Structure formats: C-alpha cells, structure tokens
Amino acid sequence: MRVVIAEDLALLRDGLTRLLRDNEISVVAAVPDGDSLVREVEAHKPDLAVVDIRLPPGYRDEGLRAALEARRRVPGTAVLVVSQYVEQTYAQELMADRAGGIGYLLKDRIMHVADFLEAVRRVAAGGTALDPDVVAQLFARRRRDGPLERLTPREREVLGLMAEGRSNAGIAEALVLTVGAVEKHVQSILSKLDLPQSATDHRRVLAVLAYLQRED
Amino acid sequence: MDALRRIATDPATYRRLAYLLSALPLGTAWFVALVTVWSLCLGLVATPLVIPLLFGMAFMTRGFAAVEAEIARSLLRVNAQAPRLPAPVAGFWARLRSLFGPAFWRAQAYLMIRWFVGFPVSVAVLAVLGVVGGLISAPIWVPFNHDGAQLGIWNPHTFVQALALVPVGVILAPLTLMAIKPLAELFVPLASGLLRPEPGAGVAGAGRLGLGAQPLYGGAGPMASQTLQPQPDRRRGLAAHAAVDGVVVSVLVLIWALTSLGYFWPIWAVLPLATALGIHGWMVSLGERPEIVRRFAGSRALAGTAGVAAAIELFCIAVWAVTSRGYFWPVWPLLGLAIVVAAVAVTVLVGSPRQAEMAERIETLETTRAGAVDVQDNELRRIERDLHDGAQARLVALGMSLGMAEQKLAEDPERVGQLLAEARAGAEQALRELRDLARGIHPPVLADRGLEAAVAALANSTPLHVSLSVDVPQRPAAPVESAAYFVAAEALANAAKHARADWLDIRIARIGNTLELEVKDDGVGGADPNGSGLIGLRRRVEALDGTLQITSPQGGPTTVYAELPCA
Numbered sequence: 001m002r003v004v005i006a007e008d009l010a011l012l013r014d015g016l017t018r019l020l021r022d023n024e025i026s027v028v029a030a031v032p033d034g035d036s037l038v039r040e041v042e043a044h045k046p047d048l049a050v051v052d053i054r055l056p057p058g059y060r061d062e063g064l065r066a067a068l069e070a071r072r073r074v075p076g077t078a079v080l081v082v083s084q085y086v087e088q089t090y091a092q093e094l095m096a097d098r099a100g101g102i103g104y105l106l107k108d109r110i111m112h113v114a115d116f117l118e119a120v121r122r123v124a125a126g127g128t129a130l131d132p133d134v135v136a137q138l139f140a141r142r143r144r145d146g147p148l149e150r151l152t153p154r155e156r157e158v159l160g161l162m163a164e165g166r167s168n169a170g171i172a173e174a175l176v177l178t179v180g181a182v183e184k185h186v187q188s189i190l191s192k193l194d195l196p197q198s199a200t201d202h203r204r205v206l207a208v209l210a211y212l213q214r215e216d
Numbered sequence: 217m218d219a220l221r222r223i224a225t226d227p228a229t230y231r232r233l234a235y236l237l238s239a240l241p242l243g244t245a246w247f248v249a250l251v252t253v254w255s256l257c258l259g260l261v262a263t264p265l266v267i268p269l270l271f272g273m274a275f276m277t278r279g280f281a282a283v284e285a286e287i288a289r290s291l292l293r294v295n296a297q298a299p300r301l302p303a304p305v306a307g308f309w310a311r312l313r314s315l316f317g318p319a320f321w322r323a324q325a326y327l328m329i330r331w332f333v334g335f336p337v338s339v340a341v342l343a344v345l346g347v348v349g350g351l352i353s354a355p356i357w358v359p360f361n362h363d364g365a366q367l368g369i370w371n372p373h374t375f376v377q378a379l380a381l382v383p384v385g386v387i388l389a390p391l392t393l394m395a396i397k398p399l400a401e402l403f404v405p406l407a408s409g410l411l412r413p414e415p416g417a418g419v420a421g422a423g424r425l426g427l428g429a430q431p432l433y434g435g436a437g438p439m440a441s442q443t444l445q446p447q448p449d450r451r452r453g454l455a456a457h458a459a460v461d462g463v464v465v466s467v468l469v470l471i472w473a474l475t476s477l478g479y480f481w482p483i484w485a486v487l488p489l490a491t492a493l494g495i496h497g498w499m500v501s502l503g504e505r506p507e508i509v510r511r512f513a514g515s516r517a518l519a520g521t522a523g524v525a526a527a528i529e530l531f532c533i534a535v536w537a538v539t540s541r542g543y544f545w546p547v548w549p550l551l552g553l554a555i556v557v558a559a560v561a562v563t564v565l566v567g568s569p570r571q572a573e574m575a576e577r578i579e580t581l582e583t584t585r586a587g588a589v590d591v592q593d594n595e596l597r598r599i600e601r602d603l604h605d606g607a608q609a610r611l612v613a614l615g616m617s618l619g620m621a622e623q624k625l626a627e628d629p630e631r632v633g634q635l636l637a638e639a640r641a642g643a644e645q646a647l648r649e650l651r652d653l654a655r656g657i658h659p660p661v662l663a664d665r666g667l668e669a670a671v672a673a674l675a676n677s678t679p680l681h682v683s684l685s686v687d688v689p690q691r692p693a694a695p696v697e698s699a700a701y702f703v704a705a706e707a708l709a710n711a712a713k714h715a716r717a718d719w720l721d722i723r724i725a726r727i728g729n730t731l732e733l734e735v736k737d738d739g740v741g742g743a744d745p746n747g748s749g750l751i752g753l754r755r756r757v758e759a760l761d762g763t764l765q766i767t768s769p770q771g772g773p774t775t776v777y778a779e780l781p782c783a
Contacts, residue, residue, distance in 0.1 A: 054660070061664045085651050087661045088676055089669045108647045111640050140677055 001124050002046040005030040006037035006063060007082075008055050016050065016110065023117055032056070034066025041070035041077055048101070048124040053083040053090065064090060068097055076100045078123045082107050088137045091130060095209060103129035103165075118170065128165030128205045135163045138212040150192050158185040163208050167201045220390045227575065228293075229393055230559050232400035234521050235291035236341050237553075239334025241495065241531045242287070244488030246280050247331035249464045250324070252485065256467060267312075274315035276460045281323035281411055282453060283496055284330065288407035290520070292400060293579070296411035299323050319412070326410035329403075337399055344392050346548030349555055351385030354378040454500045461489045483538050491531040498523035518561055525553040580761075587755030594752065595657075602653050610646035614639045658698060667697050671704050671722060678712055680720045680737075687725040692782035699756050699780060700724065700733050703764065706749050707735035707776040715739025715774055729783040734775065741772030 003025055007013040010032075017027045029040040034055050041049055049070055055062040067079040078101030081094060091104050103123035109131065110116045119129035139148070139160065151159060154175075161171040172182045186204075190197055193211055198204045223229050253273050260266045282298035289296050299319035350357075358378035372378050468482035502509055502519050512519035532546040621635040654660075662670035668686040675682035691697065704722060711717040717739030724733045743750065745766045757764040762780035 060660070084647075085655065085660055087669075087673055089661055089665055089673060106647075108644050111643060137673075137676055140679060 001025050002028050003048045003050055004028055004040045004044060004046045005050045007052040008032045034062040037066045038070045041074050045074055048078040048080060050080045053081050071099060080123045086131045086133045088134055091134045101126045105129060105131045106133060127202060130164045132164060135160050147193060155185055155189050159189050163212060165205045223393050229396055231291045232396050234524050235400055237338050237528055238287060238524055239330050239338040240528055241488045241491030243331035243335040245492035246327040248485040248488055250327060252464050252468060274320060277320055277323050279456050279460060280327055285411045292404055292407055294404050294408040296407045322410040326406060329406055342549050348385050348388045348392055349551035351381045354381035454496055457496050458493055461493055487531060487534050491527050494527045495524055522557050525557050529553055584758045588759035591752050591755045606649040607646045610642050614642040662698060662701050666691050667700060670701050674705055674708055678708060680712055681718060682720045684722045692731050696731055696760055696780045696782045699760055700731055703733055703753055703778045704735055706753050710743055711737035711739055729781055731780040731782045733778045736775045737773055739772050739774055741768045741774050742770045743768035743774050
C-alpha cells in the first residue's frame with residue numbers, strides 16, 4: 001500500500017510516517033501543506049492520502065479541501081482525514097463525495113495502533129472509517145422517542161460500529177461475538193429501521209449513515 | 217473665566233439642573249401618593265382592606281423608584297437601579313414580608329427625600345433662575361410694567377434704568393450655574409445608596425415595573441440600541457404608573473366626595489401626579505419612537521430636557537390656574553426653563569462637535585471595556601485552572617507511568633504492558649480535555665463554516681428537540697459571530713441543564729447591520745440573569761455594542777434575545 005501524508009506539525013508527521021512504515025505501509029511522501037499534497041498525489045497516485053484537516057496557511061479546513069481537490073484530480077484516491085476534533089459537518093461533507101474510500105478520525109485514535117491500521121487498510125480498500133465521536137454525535141441528535149429506541153442496547157452498539165464502517169468480522173472482534181451472532185443483530189437492525197439488506201459493507205454504511213443523518 | 221465657560225457649556229450642568237427641577241413635580245407626586253396610601257393603610261389597619269393596600273404600596277414604591285432610578289441614571293449618571301421585586305416565595309405572609317425588605321424602605325426614603333429636600337431645592341433654584349432671567353431681560357419688560365421693577369431700595373421704570381440690571385443678571389447667571397453641581401452632588405450618594413436592588417431578587421420585577429437598564433437620555437451610540445429595549449416592559453411600567461395614579465386620585469376624590477365636597481383639594485394631588493405621569497410617558501415615547509428624538513436634532517438629552525421643562529411649566533400654569541389667577545407668575549419659570557432648554561440646545565447644536573454624544577459614548581465605552589476586560593480576565597483564569605487541574609496533571613501521571621514502565625522493562629513485561637495501557641488512556645483523556653477546552657475558547661467549526669454550521673453542531677449534540685432557523689446571508693465579523701455562538705451555547709446548556717426543557721427554538725437572522733439571535737425554550741424558567749455565565753455573556757455582547765436580554769420568569773419559559781451590530 002502506498003500512502004501520502006499531509007501534516008503540518010513535523011513531530012506528528014514523522015511519528016505517523018514511522019508508525020506506517022513500521023507496519024509495512026510505504027509512505028511515498030510526507031508534506032506540510034495542502035498544495036504539496038495535491039502535487040504529490042498527482043505525482044505518485046497513492047492508494048491513500050492521510051491528511052490533517054487543519055493545514056497552513058489558514059489553519060482552518062485547508063486539509064479537507066486539498067484532499068477533496070486531490071481526489072478530484074486523481075479519482076479513486078482514498079482519503080483519511082485526521083483531526084484534533086471531529087465535527088459532524090465535516091463528516092457530511094466528506095461523505096457527500098463518494099468517489100472512493102473515506103475516513104475521518106480523531107488523532108487520538110492513532111494511539112490504538114492496531115485499530116488505526118485496520119482503519120487505514122479499510123479506507124485504502126474503498127471502505128469507510130468514521131470516528132466513534134462522529135457516530136455518537138449522529139446518535140445524540142436522534143430524538144429520544146425515535147425509532148432508535150426500538151433497538152436493544154446491543155443492537156445500538158452494533159449499529160454504532162456499522163456506522164463507523166466496520167465489517168461484520170470487525171464488529172464481531174470489537175464486541176467479542178461470533179460473526180454469526182453479529183449477522184443476526186445486523187438483520188434485526190436493518191429490518192427494525194426499514195433499511196435495505198445490502199450485500200456489501202460499503203452500501204450498508206451509506207444506508208446507515210443516510211438514516212442517521214436524516215431529519216425527522 | 218475659563219472655568220465658568222466650561223460649566224456653562226458642559227451638558228452635565230443642564231442635566232443636573234433638570235434633575236434638581238424634576239423634584240418639583242416628581243417629589244410632589246411621590247409625596248402625595250405615598251402619604252395618601254400610608255394614611256389609608258393606617259386608617260384601615262384593622263380591616264382586611266389593608267392587605268391589598270400594602271401590596272399596592274409595595275408595587276407602587278418600586279414603580280416610583282424605577283422612574284427615579286432611570287432619572288438618576290440618565291441625569292446624574294449614578295449607578296442607580298430600580299429595586300426589583302423579590303423572587304416569589306411560597307406562603308402568603310412570607311411573600312408579604314419579602315415585599316417589604318430593605319430595598320423597599322430604601323426606596324421609600326429616597327422618594328421622601330426627593331420631596332423634603334428636593335422640592336425646596338428645586339423651588340429655590342427655579343426662583344433664582346427666574347430672578348436671573350428677569351434681570352437679564354429687564355430692558356424688555358420694565359418699561360411696560362406699570363410698577364417697574366420692585367427692588368425695594370431702587371425702583372427702575374425706564375429702559376435705560378433697566379439696562380443697568382442686565383449686568384447683574386449676567387454676573388448672577390454663571391454663579392447660579394456654579395451652584396448647581398454641588399447641589400446635585402448632594403443627591404448622588406443618596407441615589408446610588410438608596411436605589412439599588414436587593415441581592416437575589418428575581419428579574420420579573422424589573423420587567424413588570426422597572427424601566428430596564430437603558431439610560432433614557434442616550435447619545436449617538438445608544439440610539440442604535442434603543443429599539444432593543446423591552447418595549448412591552450416599558451409600556452407595562454407606564455401602565456402600572458398610570459394605574460397607581462388612577463387609584464390614588466380616585467381614593468382622594470372619594471374621600472373628598474364623602475367628606476366636605478367643598479374646596480376641591482384633590483387637585484393638589486392630581487397636578488403633580490399628572491406631571492410625573494406626563495414626564496414618564498414622554499420618556500417612554502422617546503425610547504420607543506426614534507423619530508421624535510430626530511426632531512430634537514437627534515439628541516435625547518435635548519428631547520428629554522424639553523419634555524421635562526414643558527411638564528414643569530404646564531404644572532406651574534396649572535397651579536396658577538387653580539389658585540388666584542392674578543399676576544401671571546408662571547412667566548418666570550417659563551423664562552428660566554426656556555434658558556435651560558436653550559442652553560442644552562446650544563450645547564447640542566453648536567457646542568463642540570457633538571460633545572454630549574461623545575461624552576455618552578465615552579461613558580458607554582468605558583463601562584463596556586471594563587466589562588470586556590473583566591470577562592477576558594475571568595476566562596483566562598478559568599483556562600489556566602482547567603489546564604492546571606486537567607491536562608497538566610494528566611501529563612504528569614502519564615510521564616510517571618512511562619517512567620515506571622521503563623524501570624520495569626526487563627523484569628516484569630506484563631506490568632509494563634499494563635503501565636503502557638494506563639499511559640495511553642491518560643494521554644487520551646488529556647487530549648479529550650484539551651479538545652473540550654479549545655472548543656470552549658473558540659470552536660473550530662465556527663471559524664471554518666460559520667455560525668449556522670457551528671450552531672447546528674451545538675444543536676446536534678443535545679438531546680433536545682431543536683428547531684433552528686438561520687438567515688445570515690453575509691458572515692458578520694468573527695467577534696460578533698463568536699459572541700452570538702456563545703450566547704446560543706449558554707442558552708442551550710441552561711435549557712438542557714437547569715430549565716429541564718424538551719424543546720428549543722433558535723432563530724438567528726441578520727437584518728441590515730444587526731445580527732439578531734433568539735433562543736426560546738419550554739423549560740421551567742427561573743434563570744438568574746446575574747449568574748456568572750449570563751453576566752459574562754452580557755459583558756461580551758455589550759463590548760460589541762450589542763444588547764442581551766433574558767426573560768426567565770419562574771415557571772418558564774426562558775427567552776434569550778441578543779442583538780449585535782455588525783456593520
């Protein structure tokens with residue numbers, strides 16, 4: 001797997017590079033700003049761009065914009081946005097652009113190295129990795145008397161992990177369940193929420209997120 | 217000479233003069249009303265009728281004090297505040313007792329002082345002004361007056377003789393003006409000491425009887441914010457005043473009718489009460505209708521002074537009309553008042569460029585700047601404390617875990633794993649706390665995506681039912697945006713935490729150069745507008761020349777309304 005990193009803080013840029021290289025992921029470029037990110041993505045056509053949302057010169061959302069621009073120029077590039085904070089607004093903007101794998105994680109998650117690498121691989125493969133905090137925000141805005149109340153606590157847990165973009169196997173591992181048990185929960189959730197029984201994880205994430213973002 | 221010119225051109229001189237003269241009708245009005253109601257209370261002390269009277273007395277006193285506080289604030293520039301109604305307490309007797317707290321008696325004392333001290337002073341000032349006006353204008357009237365000027369030792373009859381009086385007037389005039397300040401200063405400690413709210417009083421009273429916190433005599437700055445005044449509250453205050461007057465007058469007329477039916481003495485209550493009501497009404501209409509102020513060259517000071525002067529003159533004419541109707545003496549107060557109004561007009565129109573308005577503005581800026589600095593200081597302290605107790609402590613613990621792990625690396629790999637996991641958890645916790653702290657200082661999404669997205673994110677993070685309407689086509693300046701954001705955030709947090717609300721309505725709109733924000737909930741109300749959170753917000757908003765208004769009666773609902781100029 002080939003990765004380009006965009007992160008303005010040298011300490012974090014080097015740390016991230018070392019962490020990925022230690023795990024047999026090749027970092028082809030590590031740059032400090034959005035413009036060089038676009039340039040390097042065009043030059044290397046990597047599988048994945050890992051991008052800090054806040055980059056110079058404005059330190060606002062330059063990373064997000066640069067990542068989307070890079071992906072417009074090199075379609076199919078997976079983008080994993082990392083940030084010191086997560087906002088559902090940005091998640092929505094990222095998800096709106098469905099031309100390849102998308103990830104949006106707090107930088108804190110990098111500390112859970114195994115989980116983080118799993119998310120990196122998933123996004124590079126075209127999947128989704130949404131931060132649990134974003135998912136929590138999506139859950140929080142659902143009304144207390146809404147259809148989510150019909151789910152059992154376990155089903156809500158499973159739904160959260162589905163929204164994060166995990167596969168059934170990933171959910172099973174996180175919750176220490178068998179894959180079969182997870183499948184049963186998933187069936188039950190989808191039918192309780194009137195969602196289509198999609199074959200692929202990817203479509204399933206989209207359906208779940210669309211459901212959670214829906215106004216009602 | 218220079219000092220004299222300064223006194224004569226200082227608008228404060230005429231504000232103080234207006235304050236002194238206002239005791240004439242107002243002091244009389246309060247005296248008549250209070251004496252009437254107290255007498256009735258004494259007379260009916262053995263009957264149940266005394267109860268509603270006592271309640272009426274409590275409300276009336278606070279209403280009168282609200283008018284006086286407003287006048288003292290705008291004319292004397294003291295920090296006088298209407299005593300608020302105490303927060304309702306359970307139990308009838310407890311409620312009655314709470315109405316007669318120290319604030320009530322202080323207000324009573326002030327109202328009485330306005331009569332016993334203010335009235336003679338105002339009569340004396342009016343008399344001296346009349347004399348000065350008479351001396352200066354002597355050449356105009358002396359030749360036409362049959363008796364000439366009766367000065368006792370000398371009796372000038374002709375124009376030329378009268379001319380000799382003019383310099384005396386000209387010398388006396390500045391001396392009179394010089395006396396005004398020390399006279400008015402007498403009342404400054406009284407107004408600030410006696411007119412202040414009881415600690416812990418609810419806000420409802422201010423809305424019901426008070427006149428809000430806005431000076432009536434505003435300059436250019438406050439012009440923009442006049443419309444922010446809770447107008448229904450001002451009108452309600454006026455209506456309450458009129459109602460109290462009506463009750464007092466009807467009681468007096470009733471007593472008159474039941475007793476002598478002879479000389480209609482209640483007229484002596486009607487005249488000052490009507491004058492005071494008229495002044496109050498004029499103040500309210502100035503606050504509500506900027507077009508009136510515009511007719512007075514845009515100066516509320518001039519409009520206010522003209523109104524007070526007209527009321528005092530009408531009062532004098534009415535007194536003349538109901539008494540002897542002989543010699544038309546109200547011409548002398550008219551002269552004095554005309555001089556006052558003319559002097560204010562001169563300072564407003566041709567005085568150094570909008571001096572009065574600038575003075576107002578400086579005053580507002582000084583207050584709001586002090587508030588802003590205070591807010592900032594508190595904020596920095598809070599951040600320091602949060603850092604010290606939170607992230608810093610966590611990093612120390614994390615370092616300790618790592619140090620221990622290093623020590624045990626060789627002998628106890630299992631314990632090392634544990635320590636490293638602890639260290640990671642500590643780092644995560646520290647990050648989380650730092651993130652919350654950063655968000656509390658300035659939420660990143662606000663800078664990146666503007667008010668709508670930031671408030672939507674707030675709304676999303678709460679389990680309340682939030683209906684959000686944002687109509688801000690053009691982004692306001694960053695400080696305005698962030699003030700509006702924090703108002704919304706605080707209102708939302710209060711609604712969820714204290715008001716136990718289920719439902720919240722947030723409306724943000726930019727209308728012209730004003731950003732309006734309104735947050736309404738369906739909670740139980742009772743928010744303390746003097747709580748540290750809301751005070752901080754108010755100062756933050758006022759530092760931007762905006763206004764923040766919180767109505768939160770016991771039982772709810774709570775409405776937070778802010779207006780922020782964003783030119």
